[in-house]
Amino acid sequence: MSTVASPGPLANVEQWDDFVKARYRADRKKEEFRIFDESSPQVVKDFYRENHAKQTRDFVLAKNAEYAPLNKGRMGIWDAMEKLEALVDDSDPDTDLTQMQHNLQAAEAIRKEGHPRWMVLTGFIHDLGKVLCLYGEPQWAVVGDTFPVGCAWSDKIVFPEYFAANPDSAKPELQTKLGVYRENCGMENVNLSWGHDEYLYHVTRKYLPEPAQYMIRYHSFYPGHREGAYDYLMSDHDRQMFEWVRTFNPFDLYSKSDDKPSLDKLRPYYEDLVAEFFPKQIDW
16 A cells, blocks of 8 residues: 655554553543553654654644635545545554554444444544645644643643643733633634544534534544543533543544454445535535
8 A cells, every 4th residue: 555654753644543542541530540651662752752742733723714615626435435544554563464554443333232323423534634735734633642732731640741832821811720711611712733623523523413513523532521621711512512422532542453343335325424424525
């Protein structure tokens, strides 16, 4: 498979997924988290050092202004899946699965548990925002745990010490608990660091039910849905919807295995599923 690398310290953008999976492995004790972070691979540290230094509020607002209008062209869900398949290096320290097979594993695990069809679809497409790499975005603007910008950074964010290099750290108005926000203002009014979650939310939001939108938009917001940080920015409705994000999270983290799903056998089901919710082409 030909590979186009996204610039950055990671061997490929999927290496971040492997790091997150290990950090939140099912049998891991909570007190191990910070110790593990300190012993993380150097490339992961380098990635987060760059991510935390460069994800400023101005940068996030600029990226939202650039991508939210969805003016990068039109293509179908399957077109995007195939482009991502060609983009991402399928070398992986744990498995030789391709991106498509990983997506199928997550979706099939959701399907096996009897969840609604829209949730199976969400598992299948949730990482498609990584096509940001096609537009030349660096790794630190595609993957990584997301976090609010415009207010003080929580110590629940992985490697919080790296924010010292972020220019926003020198802006006192952005370093208070609420910063530019109001208490319980609702997550729709909060800007998170830019990446594949936010982009795919804008691409798919008018086609999917609200719980699916939350799963896509916030599945990398680990400080919020796993660590309980920033609850004071959430509305009661957010708290209800985040239960869906928490339901989705284990399928995202733990579905990867060496059992390769057969695309030939499964493709008719997923073609029907995609066609049920999406037209042949959508704006990106």
